[in-house]
Amino acid sequence: MVLTFECVCGNQTGLFATGDRDEQGREYLEAEDDDRISWVMGETGMLFKCSFCGHTYRLEKQ
Template structure:
């Protein structure tokens, strides 16, 4: 389980589903998808808080 907390105090949890891909990596789902949205780009993932609108960028390494 992973958790996300925005600067505004919004908290949501990403939890493991038990399903795995062909490489053995487990899928995660957002506990409440109305609190957090994400967009997958070419070189990063954007996480946007649905309460305050602040956006975080996780760049691919």
């Protein structure tokens, strides 16, 4: 497991490295369980939404 997401409600899911890489050599991530969390890429960052309680988190683009 590369990254772990845990919501305030206790929902947890892991993100794993797939082994596949893009042109710059960065490795792709895949969610352990797609039903536990959803995410949307926006112009200013990413939104993560817990599928259990609906709590939404924002990660700003740097």
